[in-house]
Amino acid sequence: DARVTQTPRHKVTEMGQEVTMRCQPILGHNTVFWYRQTMMQGLELLAYFRNRAPLDDSGMPKDRFSAEMPDATLATLKIQPSEPRDSAVYFCASGLVIGTESTGELFFGEGSRLTVL
Amino acid sequence: KQEVTQIPAALSVPEGENLVLNCSFTDSAIYNLQWFRQDPGKGLTSLLLIQSSQREQTSGRLNASLDKSSGRSTLYIAASQPGDSATYLCAVTSGSRLTFGEGTQLTVNP
Numbered sequence: 001d002a003r004v005t006q007t008p009r010h011k012v013t014e015m016g017q018e019v020t021m022r023c024q025p026i027l028g029h030n031t032v033f034w035y036r037q038t039m040m041q042g043l044e045l046l047a048y049f050r051n052r053a054p055l056d057d058s059g060m061p062k063d064r065f066s067a068e069m070p071d072a073t074l075a076t077l078k079i080q081p082s083e084p085r086d087s088a089v090y091f092c093a094s095g096l097v098i099g100t101e102s103t104g105e106l107f108f109g110e111g112s113r114l115t116v117l
Numbered sequence: 118k119q120e121v122t123q124i125p126a127a128l129s130v131p132e133g134e135n136l137v138l139n140c141s142f143t144d145s146a147i148y149n150l151q152w153f154r155q156d157p158g159k160g161l162t163s164l165l166l167i168q169s170s171q172r173e174q175t176s177g178r179l180n181a182s183l184d185k186s187s188g189r190s191t192l193y194i195a196a197s198q199p200g201d202s203a204t205y206l207c208a209v210t211s212g213s214r215l216t217f218g219e220g221t222q223l224t225v226n227p
Contacts, residue, residue: 004160033215043206043217056214091160106151106208106215108160 002026006092006109014117018080021112023092024073032075033106034060034067035091043091049075050097082116089113119144119211123218130197131226138192138221140207145185148210152181152192155204155220164205165192197225 005024013019025032034046047057047067057067064083069075079086095106120143130136140150149168153161165174165181167190173182180193190207206220 042219045214045216048214093161104149105163105166107163108153110160 004109010113012115016081019082021077023075025094029094031095033093036088038088084116087116119216121216121218123221127222129224140190142188142209150209153206199225199227201225
């Protein structure tokens with residue numbers, strides 16, 4: 001049963017602390033997305049990787065957020081220092097690029113719900 | 118910049134009714150369009166993917182259509198059931214980005 005796995009599912013932390021969220025994409029998928037979902041903003045794209053290389057991270061606050069893919073089976077999203085406005089659900093999604101700049105079906109993880117006090 | 122709009126924002130129907138959810142996008146140069154379902158506290162589940170060369174896709178009681186030239190897609194749900202209650206989102210792929218609509222919150226009443 002192939003699926004995208006995210007950890008932790010829930011995280012409560014205090015302002016100023018470092019937060020790291022992890023994602024295991026579906027084996028064989030070469031594109032990974034990080035999204036943030038809030039009631040006010042809906043789904044926002046934070047970062048996009050293809051073949052482990054970052055292609056688009058323009059939606060990510062550079063001063064505190066960083067995203068990496070140390071290997072094909074792990075993507076990480078780090079926030080340092082965290083702020084209350086970072087409270088949201090963070091989703092990872094993976095898919096397979098078909099053709100140039102075309103993404104096939106996208107599969108989402110269950111999300112990491114972050115609360116920063 | 119691609120913008121995706123979904124109408125209505127919320128819909129409540131009695132069980133058994135057929136219904137249509139709408140999605141429109143501003144830039145017709147898309148590679149594909151995908152419909153998702155999201156249950157409360159859960160991730161997004163892919164329902165249907167329509168490539169830009171296709172006009173529709175069907176899966177069970179779901180049928181999605183795509184009209185690229187007019188920038189529109191519809192998701193038709195036949196014989197709705199209470200288990201269909203969820204938020205439905207459409208997303209279009211253009212350039213290197215996948216852009217989501219705000220979603221339609223569907224409630225099917227028994």
